[in-house]
Amino acid sequence: MSRTPPDPAKSRIARTMGRAKVLMEAMPYIQEFKGKTFVIKYGGSAMADETLRQTFAGDVALLALVGLQPVIVHGGGPHITRAMGQAGVEPEWVDGLRVTDAETIRVVQTTLAGEINPDIVRLLGSHGAMAAGLTGIDGSLFIAAPRDPKLGFVGEITQVNPELIQRMVAEGVVPVVAPLALGEDGNVYNLNADTAAGALAEALGAEKLVYLTDVEGLYRDLGDRDSLIQRVTVEGLRELVASGSVSKGMLPKLGSCISAIEAGIHHAHILDGRVQHALLLEIFTREGIGTMVMP
Amino acid sequence: MSRTPPDPAKSRIARTMGRAKVLMEAMPYIQEFKGKTFVIKYGGSAMADETLRQTFAGDVALLALVGLQPVIVHGGGPHITRAMGQAGVEPEWVDGLRVTDAETIRVVQTTLAGEINPDIVRLLGSHGAMAAGLTGIDGSLFIAAPRDPKLGFVGEITQVNPELIQRMVAEGVVPVVAPLALGEDGNVYNLNADTAAGALAEALGAEKLVYLTDVEGLYRDLGDRDSLIQRVTVEGLRELVASGSVSKGMLPKLGSCISAIEAGIHHAHILDGRVQHALLLEIFTREGIGTMVMP
Amino acid sequence: MSRTPPDPAKSRIARTMGRAKVLMEAMPYIQEFKGKTFVIKYGGSAMADETLRQTFAGDVALLALVGLQPVIVHGGGPHITRAMGQAGVEPEWVDGLRVTDAETIRVVQTTLAGEINPDIVRLLGSHGAMAAGLTGIDGSLFIAAPRDPKLGFVGEITQVNPELIQRMVAEGVVPVVAPLALGEDGNVYNLNADTAAGALAEALGAEKLVYLTDVEGLYRDLGDRDSLIQRVTVEGLRELVASGSVSKGMLPKLGSCISAIEAGIHHAHILDGRVQHALLLEIFTREGIGTMVMP
C-alpha cells in the first residue's frame, strides 16, 4: 500500500532510513540509563589528542542531552609536569615518591583549576552542553588529610560532600571536577584523580564508574594481548591484583573499582580512551568495549 | 598518539563510529526541540501498512524518549467504513454528504475508541513509550456543536480543554486522541480528525503541527509531480486554495494549517506518511521532506 | 432571642432546614473518607437501568466533588454477548468455559473500550465530574499472562502499574477503567472485571473496594433471604466459600475481597446496585447496606 514516491528524493530517504535504524538501536540504552549518573574519569590520550577531545566532548554532550547524567573528573599529569618545568620547580623525592611541597601544590592547583578545568568546560560548552567547572574545594566537595607527612600536600579523602554536584546534575548541568581537596588543616591538597572519581561515584550512588585509559582494558596476562578480560567480578579483580599481573598505574583505578562496586555502584569500566567515541560505544552497545567490573 | 588497538575489534569500532556520527548529527535537532510539543495527525498508509506502523511507533517513542513531546490524533476512515458494512448500517446522503445518525455515531465511536485507539496505544507501548488513549470526551477535551442539523452527529469544535493532555505530556506520557467530541447537548459527535489535530495544536501552543498523508506534499500544479512545494507561507497557501489547485480531501488540513500558523504555531507540515521514518526525517534533518507551511 | 421572620419565606426555610440537617449528617463521613480512594466495580443493573445509571453517576460525581477519590472499573457482559451476536461470532466452548479467540477478543475490546467505557465517561461528565476513560493497556496498567492456553486471550494479572491512575486521581480526575490487559506477549487479553477491580484496589492501597451487584448481599443460607450477612470477617468468608453456599458468579468477587483485605484494604463491600444511590447509602451512613467484609 505504501507506494514509493518518485526518484529524486530516493537516495536521501535511503540515507535517512539508515540513520533512523541507528537511532532506534540506541533507544533501549537510553531507556535503561535515563536519569542515571555516570562518573567518568577523563585523562590520557582522550584529553591530549585533539580529535579524541572533540569526540569525547560530543559524546558527553549527547549523553546529557538525552537525559543521562555525566559527571567528569579529570587528571592533569602531563600538564602539571610541563608547568612545573616552566615554573622551574625541582621535584624532590622521598622513598621513590614525589614530594608535593607548597610550591608544587601551587603549580598543581593553578594547572588543574586554571588551565585544564576551564578548557574542558569550554570544550563541552562548544558542543552544546551546559557545563560548569569546580574543584574539590568548592562547596567543600572533598575533605582530605595528608596521606603521608613526608609527601606534603598529597591528600587522602576523609569526607565527600556531593550536595553541590547533585544540585548541578539535577539542573542538567555537567560538572567538571578538578582533583583538589580542602585539607582538614585548611590547606589545598592534591588527590589522585582515579581515587577521587571512585569516591565521588560512591557518594553520588552512581550507576557506572568509567575510566578512560590508554590501554585496551585489563589483561589476564600482562604480556599476552589476547588475554584481554571483558568481564570480571570483584573477586576476580582481587585475585588479579594479588597475582601481581597489573601495572602500577592501574592499581588506584582497580582499588576504586573494587570499592565502588562494594559500595553499590552497578558497574565499573576500564575503557580504551584512544578509541573515538569509546564512551558511546560502551554505553550504547550491549557488548561494550574494554573491561567491565561487576559485583 | 591514539595508537590503534589490534584487529579483532576493528570492524566493530568502525561500525560504532558510523553510529556515533549519526547520533551526533541528531544532536542540534534534539537541542532545538526538547520540551516542545508536536501534534501529529496519524492516518492513511502509515496506519494501514504493518511496516509503516512499526516505524511510526518507533519514531514516536524515540521522540518522547529524548525529550520531545509528541501528541497523536488519529482518524479512522477505512475502519469505520468496514465496521459500518459489518454492522449493516446503510449510509444516507444529504447534499452529497454522509449523514451521521445515532446508529452511525455508535459505530464511529466503537471503532475509534474501541478498535483503533487501543491498537495505537498498544503499538507505542510495545516500542517502550508510555502511551495513553483518550477520546475528545475524556476530561471534556473537545466540546462541539452540530455542524449542520441535516448531517446529524457531525461536530464543529466550539471549545478545547487541553488540561488533561497537558498533564499527561508533562508526565512524559504520549496521549493518543480519538476525534470524538462531547456535544453541548450531551451527545457524542464525530470530528474531522485533521481539524481536531489543528485545534488541539492551537490549544496546546504546539511547536509543530504535522500531517501524515498519502501524498508527497502539496503541488503547485496538481497534474505536475515536479511542482512539489517545499515551503509555503500562509499567504501562498491561501492563494493555492483560492486557485482551486488543491484536492478536496486536503482542504481541512490546509485550513487547519492556516489557522494554526495564525494562532502562533511555528510550523505546519504535510508529510508523506508512505515513507518509512518520515517523522524522524522531517524533525531530525534541516531540509526535511514534504511541504512546510510557515508564517 | 432569634425572633422568627414573617410568613412568606417560612416554608422555604423549613425545607432548607431539612436539607441542612441532611448535609450535616453527611459531614462525619466526608471527614473520615476525604482523600481516600474507593475502587468501585460497576456493572449489572446499575449499568443497565437508565435511572440507576443516572443516580450512580450523580453519586460518583458527588463523592469526587467533596474530596473522596472514586476509581471505576466496569465490566461488559451483556453488551459483549450482544455485540458478538451482531458480529456473528460463534462462541466455542472448552470444558464448559468460553474460548476467547482472536475474533472474540476483538469484539470484547471494541465493546469495552469503544462502547461501554466512553458512555460511562460521558455519563459522569454530564454530572459535572472530570472523568477520563482508559483500558488496562494504557500506561501498561494491567500486564497479564494467559490463564489457560485452551481459553485463548483470557488473562491472569501478573503486574499492576497504577502510576497513571494515581496521577489522575491526584488531579481530581475520576478514572474509568475497562478490564483489558496488555499480555506479556504483546497481545490484548480480557480480564475478569471483579478480579481487575480487586487487583487495582490493592495496587492503589484503596480505602474500600466496592462491588455493585444484582443481589442484596451475601446470604448465610442461599435459600433463606432472611440470612443476609451484614458483616463478615475474612475468616468467615473463607468458611462460607468452603461451605459451598455461594453462587458461582460471586466467587471472583469473594476471592478479590479476601485478597484485598489481606493486602491491607480496610473494607470490601458487596452492595445491591439495584437500589438507587446505593453508593451514597453505603458510604454516608454508619449501618450501610449489603455485606461488609472486614479484616
Place this chain on the structure above:
Amino acid sequence: MSRTPPDPAKSRIARTMGRAKVLMEAMPYIQEFKGKTFVIKYGGSAMADETLRQTFAGDVALLALVGLQPVIVHGGGPHITRAMGQAGVEPEWVDGLRVTDAETIRVVQTTLAGEINPDIVRLLGSHGAMAAGLTGIDGSLFIAAPRDPKLGFVGEITQVNPELIQRMVAEGVVPVVAPLALGEDGNVYNLNADTAAGALAEALGAEKLVYLTDVEGLYRDLGDRDSLIQRVTVEGLRELVASGSVSKGMLPKLGSCISAIEAGIHHAHILDGRVQHALLLEIFTREGIGTMVMP
C-alpha cells in the same frame, strides 16, 4: 430490571433516597464555589442564641469540609458593654459618639481576643473544623490610624496584610478574626467589625462578603416589611443610602458592600442571621435569602 429488595430495609432506603436528593441538589453550588473565599461577618443573634451558634458552626464546618474557604470576622458589641459594666468603666461621649480611652480599649481587647474569639474557635472545632483565632494585630493584619482624635483608640484601616490569613486558608484552616488593629503608633485600636470584614474581603479578593444581621435584609421602605429587597445593584444601594431609608447601624455594612463590589468582590449579602442555617440557605440555593448586592 432493578427488582426491589424485600421489605425490612425499605423505609431506610426511602429515607436515604431523600437524603441523596438533597446532597445532589447541593452539588452545583459546591462545584461553583469550590476554592473560593467567603468572608463572613458574624454577630447579632447568630452569636448570642445557642441554637443559632450551633447551626452556624455546623454550616461553616461543612463549607470548609467540601472545599469552600470561609473566613470569619466577628464583632462583640453586647459582650463589651457587659464587660465594661463589670469593670466599672464609665463610657464618655463626644458628639454623640463613645470615646475609647486607654481603659476602654483594654476591655475591648480583652473581651474580643480573650472571650469571644476563643469561644468561636472552640465552637467550630467542636464541629470538626480546623479553626484558628487571630486579631488584626497578629502578623500586622490590620494597620490603623485614629479615626478622630477625640474618639481615642477607634481605628480607621490604612493597610491590610492578608498573608497570614491566606496561608491559613490554603492549609484548610478557618481563620476567626477579632476586629482589632495595630495602630501606626504601636497602640491597639478598635475597628468597626463590619468595615473590617469588608476590607478583609477586598484584600483577599473574596468571592462573597456576607453579613449575618438581625434583620431580614434591606427594605425599600423601612416601615414596610413587604418592601424587602432581594437584589440591588451598587447604584441602587447608593440611592437607597442617599434616600435616608436606611437604619444607622446598617450604614457601615452598606458602605463596605459598595466598596467591596467596586473592588471586584462578586456579591455581597445582607442575611438574616436569626434563621437557622442561613449561610447554607444562601450559598446552596439559587434564590437565596436576604438581600444580595451586585455590580
Place this chain on the structure above:
Amino acid sequence: MSRTPPDPAKSRIARTMGRAKVLMEAMPYIQEFKGKTFVIKYGGSAMADETLRQTFAGDVALLALVGLQPVIVHGGGPHITRAMGQAGVEPEWVDGLRVTDAETIRVVQTTLAGEINPDIVRLLGSHGAMAAGLTGIDGSLFIAAPRDPKLGFVGEITQVNPELIQRMVAEGVVPVVAPLALGEDGNVYNLNADTAAGALAEALGAEKLVYLTDVEGLYRDLGDRDSLIQRVTVEGLRELVASGSVSKGMLPKLGSCISAIEAGIHHAHILDGRVQHALLLEIFTREGIGTMVMP
C-alpha cells in the same frame, strides 16, 4: 599595604570594628542553631518589667531574623490574680490547691488570650518580628483531660497537635502560645505553662527548651548562693528533686526538663529572666548563663 585613611572617619571606624567583632563572635552560634526550634517559656520579671520586656522582644526578633525558630509559651499568674480580684471572683481551695471553676476559667481565658497574648504579639511586632498569637485551643493544639475532678478546669495534656505551629514556624512566623487546652469534653482547660512549654518542645522536636525564671538557676543547696549549678544531667536532676532541695514552683519546670531531654530535646535551660538579654547571652555564648540540663 592597607594605608589608613585620614582622621575624620577614624573614631567611627574604630567603633565599627568593635561592632564587627561582636557580630563575628555570634557567627558560630547562628551557624549551629539556624533552622532549629527553641521553645521559650516566658514569664516572671521578664514579662513584668518594661525594660526587660523590650530586651526580651528584641532578642526574640533577632533570633527569628537570623534564622532560628523561637516559639513562645507564656504564663499569666499575676495578671490572672489581679483580674480575678477585679472581677470579684473568690478563690476556693481544696487540699491547698486553688479550684478552677467555670467562673475562674472564664477569667483565666480572658486574661491569657485577651490581655497577655495580644500584648506579647504586639511587643514582638514592634521589634519587627512577624508574630501571631494562639491558644492551645486553636487547631486543637493541646487536648486535655481534668487533672483532678476536685480542681475543676485544670487540665492534664493528653495530646499535642503541633501542625499549626509547625506551619507558622516554617513561614518565619513566631507563634505566641497561651496555655489553654481544649478539653476532651469540649470545655476550656487551664494548663500549667511550664508543662505546656515542655510538651510543646517535645512535640516539635525542639533543639532547646528554655525557662525564663526569676532565679539565677538551680542551687545544689537552696540556702547557699554559691552552689549555683551550671550543668546537670538528667540523673543529677532526679537526685536533686529527690533530695528535696528544690523549691515547689520549680518542680513543674524540672519535671518538664527531664521529660523533654528524655524525649530527645538536646538541652533544657533554667535562665535568669531578670538579666537583660538573657536569651542572647545563653544562645550566643558558649558558657551561657543559668543552669543547663543535658542528657
Place this chain on the structure above:
Amino acid sequence: MSRTPPDPAKSRIARTMGRAKVLMEAMPYIQEFKGKTFVIKYGGSAMADETLRQTFAGDVALLALVGLQPVIVHGGGPHITRAMGQAGVEPEWVDGLRVTDAETIRVVQTTLAGEINPDIVRLLGSHGAMAAGLTGIDGSLFIAAPRDPKLGFVGEITQVNPELIQRMVAEGVVPVVAPLALGEDGNVYNLNADTAAGALAEALGAEKLVYLTDVEGLYRDLGDRDSLIQRVTVEGLRELVASGSVSKGMLPKLGSCISAIEAGIHHAHILDGRVQHALLLEIFTREGIGTMVMP
C-alpha cells in the same frame, strides 16, 4: 522588680549587654536586605593584605549567614603581572594598551581560575560560608566579542546568562566569579572585572553593586581630600566624569555604576577596601562609608 543577681557574673553580663546592643543595631539592616543580592567587586588591598582578606571573608560569610546574598567578582591585576613575569611573557603595546595575545590570555586564565579564584573560595569556606568558584565560561555566564581587534582576547560582554549564579544563590551558596568570558568565536576572553561586576549586578537585578577599592571614595576635587563625596546622583556622576576630575582607573567603575543604576539597581557604592570590615560598615550602618551612587 528585676532584682540584680549577685556579683560574680556581673562583668560578663555587662559585656553581654554591650554585645546585645550591637546585635540589636544590626537588626533593621538585616530586615531591610534579607534575600537581596549584593554584587561585590573584590580586589586591591582587600585582596592583598592578609588581615583585610580575613575580615573581608568574615564579612561575606556573616552576610550570607543572616540571609543576604553576596556574589563576589574578583580581579587579578598584580597576580597576573607577576605570573606573566614568571612565565617570561613580554607585554606588547598598541596605542598605549596592552595586547592580550594567545600566550597572555593563557596566563590570565590560569592565574584567575587556577590561583586567585580557588584561594578566595577556600578563604570563604574557612569562615563557614558555602562558596563555589566559577569563571564566566561556566554555564556560558559571560559571552563576549573582541573589544578591539588590535587588543586580542580582550572581551566586551554581549550577553549574560545568570541562571547558574541564581541557582547557587537560591541554595545559599556564595558564587565567586573570575572575569573571563566565552567568546562568540569559542575562545576565552579577558574581561575588565569592574565592568563584569556591573553587568552581573544588572543581570541579577541586584540590590547593590559594591566596589572595594584602594581609595576613600570619589572626590569632587581630586587634589582635595576634604572634597570626598558621600552621595551622588547618576547625573552628578556624569558631570563629574565630564569634568575630568576622575582618575582613569576609576572610569570603568563609574561607567558601571551609571549603567547599573539606570538598569534599576538601587545603589552603587565605591568603598575603601583598606578599612577593615568596610562591607559590614557600609551595609549595617545608615551613614555608611565611601561614596554612594543613587538614581
